[in-house]
Structure formats: structure tokens, C-alpha cells
Amino acid sequence: MLAHLPILQVVLPLLAAPSCLIMRRPKLVWLFTLIVSSIAFLISVALLQQVMESGPISYELGGWEQPWGIEYRIDELSAFLLLIVSAVSTVVLLAAHTSIQAEIAEDSQMMFYVLYLLSLTGMLGIISTGDVFNVFVFLEISSLSAYALIAMGDGRRALWASYQYLIMGTIGATFILIAIGLMYQMTGTLNMEDLSRRLPDVAHTRTMYAAYVFFVVGVCLKMALFPLHLWLPNAYSYAPSIVTAFFAATSTKVALYLLIRFTFSVFDFSFSFSTLPLQPVFLVLGFLGIFVASTAAIYQKNLKHLFAYSSVAQIGYMIVGYSIATSAGLMATLLHLFNHSLMKSALFLALAAVMYRLSSVQLSCLQGMGRQMPLTMAAIVVGGASLIGVPLTIGFVSKWFLVMAAIENGLWPVAVLVLLGSLLAIVYVWRVVEVAYFMEPMPGKDPVKEAPWSILVPVWLLVAANVYFGVDTRLSVQIAQAAADSLFGVSP
Amino acid sequence: MLLGVYGLLSASFFVAMDAVDVAFTEASVGAGISTILMLTTIAITGRSELASHYRPTLALILVLIIGGLLIYGTMDMPYFGFAEAPANLHVSPRYIHDSMQEIGVPNLVTAVLASYRGFDTFGEVVVIFTAGVGVVVLLGLPGRRDENDAEIELINTSMHEQHLVVRIVSKVLIPFILLFAFYVQFHGDFGPGGGFQAGVIFASAIILYALLFGLSTARRIINQPLVQLLSGVGVLVYGSVGLVSMLNGGNFLDYSVLSSDPIAGQHLGILLIELGVGCTVASVMVIIFFKFADRKEALHYKPRETK
Numbered sequence: 083m084l085a086h087l088p089i090l091q092v093v094l095p096l097l098a099a100p101s102c103l104i105m106r107r108p109k110l111v112w113l114f115t116l117i118v119s120s121i122a123f124l125i126s127v128a129l130l131q132q133v134m135e136s137g138p139i140s141y142e143l144g145g146w147e148q149p150w151g152i153e154y155r156i157d158e159l160s161a162f163l164l165l166i167v168s169a170v171s172t173v174v175l176l177a178a179h180t181s182i183q184a185e186i187a188e189d190s191q192m193m194f195y196v197l198y199l200l201s202l203t204g205m206l207g208i209i210s211t212g213d214v215f216n217v218f219v220f221l222e223i224s225s226l227s228a229y230a231l232i233a234m235g236d237g238r239r240a241l242w243a244s245y246q247y248l249i250m251g252t253i254g255a256t257f258i259l260i261a262i263g264l265m266y267q268m269t270g271t272l273n274m275e276d277l278s279r280r281l282p283d284v285a286h287t288r289t290m291y292a293a294y295v296f297f298v299v300g301v302c303l304k305m306a307l308f309p310l311h312l313w314l315p316n317a318y319s320y321a322p323s324i325v326t327a328f329f330a331a332t333s334t335k336v337a338l339y340l341l342i343r344f345t346f347s348v349f350d351f352s353f354s355f356s357t358l359p360l361q362p363v364f365l366v367l368g369f370l371g372i373f374v375a376s377t378a379a380i381y382q383k384n385l386k387h388l389f390a391y392s393s394v395a396q397i398g399y400m401i402v403g404y405s406i407a408t409s410a411g412l413m414a415t416l417l418h419l420f421n422h423s424l425m426k427s428a429l430f431l432a433l434a435a436v437m438y439r440l441s442s443v444q445l446s447c448l449q450g451m452g453r454q455m456p457l458t459m460a461a462i463v464v465g466g467a468s469l470i471g472v473p474l475t476i477g478f479v480s481k482w483f484l485v486m487a488a489i490e491n492g493l494w495p496v497a498v499l500v501l502l503g504s505l506l507a508i509v510y511v512w513r514v515v516e517v518a519y520f521m522e523p524m525p526g527k528d529p530v531k532e533a534p535w536s537i538l539v540p541v542w543l544l545v546a547a548n549v550y551f552g553v554d555t556r557l558s559v560q561i562a563q564a565a566a567d568s569l570f571g572v573s574p
Numbered sequence: 575m576l577l578g579v580y581g582l583l584s585a586s587f588f589v590a591m592d593a594v595d596v597a598f599t600e601a602s603v604g605a606g607i608s609t610i611l612m613l614t615t616i617a618i619t620g621r622s623e624l625a626s627h628y629r630p631t632l633a634l635i636l637v638l639i640i641g642g643l644l645i646y647g648t649m650d651m652p653y654f655g656f657a658e659a660p661a662n663l664h665v666s667p668r669y670i671h672d673s674m675q676e677i678g679v680p681n682l683v684t685a686v687l688a689s690y691r692g693f694d695t696f697g698e699v700v701v702i703f704t705a706g707v708g709v710v711v712l713l714g715l716p717g718r719r720d721e722n723d724a725e726i727e728l729i730n731t732s733m734h735e736q737h738l739v740v741r742i743v744s745k746v747l748i749p750f751i752l753l754f755a756f757y758v759q760f761h762g763d764f765g766p767g768g769g770f771q772a773g774v775i776f777a778s779a780i781i782l783y784a785l786l787f788g789l790s791t792a793r794r795i796i797n798q799p800l801v802q803l804l805s806g807v808g809v810l811v812y813g814s815v816g817l818v819s820m821l822n823g824g825n826f827l828d829y830s831v832l833s834s835d836p837i838a839g840q841h842l843g844i845l846l847i848e849l850g851v852g853c854t855v856a857s858v859m860v861i862i863f864f865k866f867a868d869r870k871e872a873l874h875y876k877p878r879e880t881k
Contacts, residue, residue, distance in 0.1 A: 086826065089825070089826040093813060093816065093826065096700060096809075096813065097810060097814075097817075099700075099703075099806075100809045101806070103803055104803070141825065141826075142825055143692070143825060143826055143827055144689060144690065144691075144692050144693065144826070144827040144828050144829070145824050145828030145830060145831075149665050150665055150668055150669070150690050151691065152691055190711055190714070193707055193710060197707055197711065200700065200703075203700070215691075216693065216694055216697065219694050219697030219701065220697055223697060223701055223704055226701060226704040226708060227704050227708070230704075230707065230708035230712060233711070233712055234711060241712075260644070264647055266661060267651055267660070267661055268652075269660050269664065270659075270660035270661045270662070270664030270665055270666070271664050280660075280664075287650035288646055288647060288649045288650040289647045289649070289650045290650075291647070292644065292646055292647025293647065295643060296643070
């Protein structure tokens with residue numbers, strides 16, 4: 083059975099989704115989903131171990147060898163991402179039952195878990211596969227379920243947010259499909275490894291340039307890179323809190339994974355960075371994203387909006403690391419990818435607790451909550467500190483490596499700008515702290531109790547991870563380093 | 575209406591490009607079901623768009639740039655039908671020459687989509703299943719009904735009661751449509767067809783019935799929770815074939831190990847997965863139609879309470 087782990091990783095949640103239809107009771111379905119997600123997490127741990135010990139794993143679906151059949155290929159990078167996605171999904175699910183019961187009508191709760199599992203399947207499928215068309219199929223699964231999940235949120239505004247995301251996401255997916263079609267036309271293959279062998283011969287044709295541009299724009303739409311981020315803040319704000327916590331930590335990361343995968347493993351590395359002016363474009367967009375989105379975050383009155391804009395800014399940091407285009411830069415990106423999903427899942431899950439007690443996440447509602455909900459607010463403070471990059475949290479680790487990578491390459495301005503970006507983060511995090519701890523509770527409002535344990539425990543699990551990986555960086559750094567090295571190893 | 579014409583035209587276009595299977599799907603989905611769904615939506619929302627002063631100049635420029643880029647991309651493309659094109663030289667020769675020995679199915683398209691690239695097809699089925707679940711979640715939610723009743727322009731649906739000829743003719747036709755769906759389902763190995771097309775044709779028979787005889791009559795036959803369950807069963811059947819081949823010592827979806835003779839195994843596997851595909855596609859189509867129509871009925875018949 084061990085040889086089948088790569089496919090079980092994806093097929094298990096996939097088959098679990100329709101199985102939920104048989105069980106009708108929400109609590110039962112939730113338990114089942116949680117168990118499935120935990121097994122997926124265990125599988126990803128096993129896969130990561132296997133990959134770190136003995137190199138990439140290849141699995142031929144249907145027993146047909148590539149390029150005729152579809153191949154699953156797990157290397158350091160995909161194993162790392164699989165671990166992140168399945169871990170976040172499992173922890174978030176712990177809190178799901180309590181939070182969902184408060185936010186979604188009883189009779190559509192079962193469908194919620196079906197869609198959740200499908201979304202998880204889609205993301206895991208994108209990460210595992212070594213076939214570009216298969217990427218598109220699973221992208222469709224994850225996006226369709228994402229649109230439906232977001233629309234389940236807060237009334238009409240959620241529908242509108244989901245509709246905006248649907249239009250943008252569909253354009254992104256279509257662009258990716260056009261790119262895949264053009265690539266197939268020029269090479270006759272869909273397998274990533276085979277493509278990387280055959281693409282250099284046709285790299286300097288206009289068709290390939292067009293394919294590359296379509297791909298990059300499509301993926302950036304999905305990733306919400308500035309200025310294509312407009313769908314993200316509303317989609318995150320009006321979705322059910324659990325969905326926000328899950329997506330904020332995973333979905334944009336999966337798009338970033340695709341970008342890295344295609345630039346390093348499918349297209350030639352030198353094609354992406356020497357032939358086309360990718361580096362200056364991404365550096366500029368990354369920094370614009372950091373500054374514009376952070377500034378926008380400062381002016382938000384809705385906490386979910388605030389942290390959603392901060393997510394756009396954090397994507398900017400990852401893109402900056404990526405466009406430094408060295409092993410160290412890429413490693414900083416991957417590390418920040420890991421760290422950011424821990425921060426944002428902790429923060430948004432804490433917001434789910436706020437939502438549960440206050441039924442609102444307006445900043446003004448938080449007045450005096452530092453005393454009424456001490457544990458939840460403390461979690462937000464630690465998450466926020468991590469977002470700023472305070473030492474002893476994971477945010478510090480990833481910024482440290484990012485600045486180091488920039489300095490190594492003599493890009494001093496980049497290092498300075500990264501630090502300036504953190505100052506903006508201090509401003510928006512401080513606003514939350516100020517309201518929660520230094521303002522008196524609004525007169526005439528009944529004091530509320532601390533959030534229930536079923537939400538607090540997963541929140542604090544994530545907060546603990548935020549601190550733990552900030553102190554003991556061996557594990558995350560080692561894996562990110564291995565992944566970055568392996569990508570640069572194939573394409574020197 | 576134009577959309578339906580477009581669907582039919584592109585179906586004939588696909589025939590001209592020798593993609594008969596795609597043409598088949600396009601004819602039934604593009605020209606048939608999506609037109610009906612569009613009409614239902616229009617019936618719910620009203621015919622005319624709200625007047626808007628928005629001038630999308632920027633969008634037009636963007637569209638022009640993208641169109642230009644697409645044309646730019648075609649400049650270095652191999653000519654259409656060029657025998658030496660990479661797409662014709664790399665993986666396809668094996669599909670064309672060896673699939674008969676390896677899979678034993680005369681229809682190449684079925685061989686590729688059900689066996690060589692069977693996992694993609696599995697993914698597509700899940701996409702359809704996801705779409706069905708999404709529609710159920712969005713339209714089936716209680717409390718979303720009777721919003722803005724008064725604003726919505728209603729279209730007279732009792733019109734069909736006058737169409738006696740159409741009713742009788744379709745009553746005669748429906749058994750044959752169903753029979754044809756089964757033919758397409760099981761004949762996919764040999765000619766154009768397969769689970770996707772069969773599922774849509776099967777669903778279109780039910781939709782035709784519902785259109786002409788009213789939803790309440792159709793609902794007596796179609797049990798919606800059961801249909802929802804069936805859409806999941808299709809995915810499960812497909813997945814179980816994969817799991818069984820895994821238990822028999824092969825890789826996921828390796829049909830050769832399903833039977834002692836690899837060719838017989840491939841046949842069995844393809845037959846089973848096509849059944850799964852047909853099951854999911856047909857039930858999702860029926861679900862989507864009923865959800866749309868239910869919503870319309872909820873808006874339309876509430877004042878009258880009769881039908």
C-alpha cells in the first residue's frame with residue numbers, strides 16, 4: 083500500500099466527498115471529514131519523509147508510462163505543499179463544527195463539508211500531479227467548490243463577492259488552459275518532465291511567448307498578485323469564517339506553487355528570467371503590492387478586510403523572494419509561504435471565534451475585548467506580531483531569510499523596502515491592539531464570554547506553531563532549503 | 575436563442591474538424607440543455623437588462639490586447655492539419671497504432687479518455703459533481719426564496735398547455751430518446767459516444783418531459799434526494815474501479831488487472847467507468863434543471879397556488 087500513497091493522498095478526500103451524501107447528520111459528516119483530513123495529513127507526512135530520504139516519487143496512473151498516461155510526481159516542493167495544505171485543513175476543521183453551526187443553516191451544513199472536501203481534493207491534486215492538463219482539471223475542482231463555499235457566507239454580499247471571484251477565477255483558468263493548449267501544440271506532450279525536455283527546442287517561437295504570458299497572467303489572477311487582487315478582500319470577508327481561514331492559508335499558496343513549478347520545472351529557468359523580463363516586472367509588482375495593500379489595510383474598518391489586504395501584501399513578499407531568482411531567494415519565498423499560512427490560519431480562525439461571540443468582525447466591536455475574550459485577543463496579538471516580523475515568531479524568520487537573500491545579491495534597496503513594509507504592518511496590527519486593549523467597552527453592550535474551547539484549541543495550536551517554528555527553525559528551513567535546491571538542481 | 579444556434583453551429587464545426595465525440599457533446603449540451611437553462615434563467619430574472627451608463631472602454635482595450643496576443647501566438651504555429659506538427663508526432667502515434675492491441679477498443683477517443691488519460695476523465699466527472707453540489711447549495715438554501723417577488727417580470731408558462739401536437743409527439747419520442755441514450759452509453763467503445771453524451775441525452779429526455787407536462791408531474795417520477803445521491807454514486811463507481819484495480823495489484827485505474835485477460839479487463843473497466851460517468855452526468859443535469867425550475871416555480875406560482 084505504501085507505493086500507492088501519492089494517489090491515496092488525493093483520492094481519499096475525493097471519494098470521501100460523495101460518501102458524505104449518504105450520511106445526513108451534520109455532526110457525523112463533520113467527524114468523518116475531520117478523520118479523512120487527518121488521514122490525508124498523515125499520508126502527507128509519510129510522503130515528505132519518503133521524499134526527503136530517497137528523492138522524488140513517480141506514480142503512473144492507470145499503469146501507463148508517461149507521456150502517454152498521467153504521472154503523479156512528488157518531489158520536495160510538492161511534498162512540502164501537501165503537508166501545509168493538509169495540516170491547515172485538519173486544524174481548521176477542528177473548529178469547523180462549532181463555527182459552522184453558528185453561521186450556516188442546518189440543512190446545508192452537510193453540503194458544506196462535501197464542498198470543503200472537494201476543495202481540499204482540488205488543491206492536493208494540483209500539487210501532486212506531473213501533468214499539465216491534469217493541473218487544469220483539479221484547478222477546476224478546487225475553484226468551483228471555492229465559489230460555492232464563498233457564496234455560502236454572509237447573505238447577498240457573499241453572493242456578489244463569489245460572483246466577482248467566479249468571473250476573475252474563470253478568466254484566470256481560461257488563460258491557463260490557453261497556455262496549456264499552445265504548449266501542447268508546439269510539443270505534442272502534456273507531461274511536465276517531457277515538456278521540460280522538449281520546450282527548449284521551440285522556446286524562441288512567438289507561440290511559446292504567448293503561452294508563457296497567458297500562463298503567468300492566469301496564475302497571477304488566481305494568486306491575487308497586485309493589481310489582480312481585487313476579488314480577494316471581498317471573497318475572504320464575506321465567506322464563512324472557516325472557509326476564510328482555510329483559503330487564506332492555502333488557495334493563493336497553491337497558485338504560487340503553480341507559478342514556481344512552471345517557471346522552474348516546466349519552462350527553462352533561463353527562459354523565464356533571461357529571455358523575458360520577469361524579474362523587474364515581478365519585483366515592481368511585488369513591492370507595489372506590499373505598499374498599496376498594506377496602506378489599504380490600515381484604513382479598513384472590517385477586521386476580515388484588514389487581514390485580507392494584509393494577505394495581498396504578504397503575497398508581494400513571496401513574489402519579491404521569487405524574483406530575486408536565486409536558491410536563497412526561492413527558499414525565503416517557500417519559507418514565507420509556510421509561515422504565512424500558519425499566521426493567517428491562526429488569525430482568521432481567531433476571527434472565527436470573534437464572529438462566533440459577537441456576530442460581527444467590525445473593528446469597533448472589539449472595544450474592550452482584551453478583557454472579555456483574553457485568549458482570543460492574545461492569539462490575534464501573537465499572530466499580528468508574527469505578521470510584523472517580531473523576533474521569536476515565524477514572521478521574523480522568513481523576513482530574515484528574505485533580507486539575507488537580497489543582500490547576498492547586492493540588492494540593498496530590496497532589503498530596505500522589505501523592512502519599510504514591515505513598518506506598515508506595525509501600523510495596522512497596532513490599530514487592532516489599541517481598540518481591543520486600550521478602549522473601554524461600548525456602553526450599553528452586554529459583556530461576552532470567552533470563545534468556546536472547540537475554537538480556542540485549534541487557534542492556540544496554530545499560535546503555538548507560530549512561536550515554535552519561530553524558535554526552532556530546523557524543520558521548516560531544512561525542507562524549504564531542500565525544495566529550493568532541488569528546483570535549482572534540475573535547471574541550473 | 576442565438577446561443578442555441580451557436581451551439582449547433584460549433585457542433586457542426588467540430589464534425590468538420592473530425593472531432594465527432596466533441597460535436598456530439600456540444601450538440602446536446604451547448605445547443606440543448608444550456609439553452610434551456612438560459613431560458614429558465616431569463617424567465618426568473620426578466621428579459622431586459624437595466625439601462626447602464628457604464629462605458630467599458632478600458633475593458634475593450636484589454637480585450638483587443640488579448641485578442642492581439644492570441645493572433646501573435648498563432649503566427650509560429652504549425653499549419654492546421656500539418657502532418658509533421660509536433661502534436662501529431664509525439665504521443666499520438668502510439669494512441670493510433672497500439673491502442674487496438676493494448677486496449678482493444680476501436681474508438682480511439684474512448685481509449686484515450688477512458689484509459690490512457692482515465693484520471694483526467696475522473697477529474698472531469700468530479701468537476702460536474704461539484705457543479706451539481708454547488709447549484710444545490712446556492713439555489714436550495716431556504717430563506718433565499720421570495721426576494722423581490724414584485725420586481726420580477728414573469729413570463730407566461732401556461733403556454734405549453736396549448737401545444738397539444740408537441741406534447742403527443744414528444745410522448746412518443748421520449749422512450750426512443752431514452753433508448754438512444756443507452757445505445758450511446760454502451761456503444762461508446764465502438765462509435766462516437768460514451769458516458770458524457772449518454773448522460774446528457776438521458777437527462778434531456780427527462781427535461782423534455784418536465785417542460786411539456788409541468789414540474790409537478792415530473793416531480794412525481796423524479797425523487798430529488800435520490801437523484802442527488804445518484805450523482806455521488808457515479809463518482810463512487812468510477813473511484814471504486816480505481817480502488818479495485820489497486821487491490822488487484824495494479825496502479826490506480828489500471829484496468830488490465832481487473833480480469834485475467836488484460837484486454838477483457840480494459841473492456842470491463844471502461845464499461846464500468848462509463849456507467850459511472852453517465853450516472854453522474856445525467857443526475858447532475860436533472861438536478862440543475864430542477865433547481866432552476868423550482869426556483870422559478872416558487873416565484874411564479876406562489877400567488878396562484880394552483881397548477
